[in-house]
Amino acid sequence: MMESLPESAQHQVVEHLRDYVENLQDEIQWDVTFKKTQSQLVAAAQRARQEIAEGHAKPMDYNRL
Secondary structure (H helix, E strand, O other), rough: OHHHHHHHHHHHHHHHHHHHHHHHHHHHHHHHHHHHHHHHHHHHHHHHHHHHHOOOOOOOOOOOO
């Protein structure tokens, strides 16, 4: 099927497929990264909620970042 396309179109298809595969690999890497840290993120969120409930939380000062 690809052979019936002009050479320039074949190159465009190949580049598109390379970009597509690269994006899929990036998505997989992000998924792996988030899965590795998900329990830590949940624990941090629970601590934040607890601190808010106990009145220990302070509004964030964006000027100090």
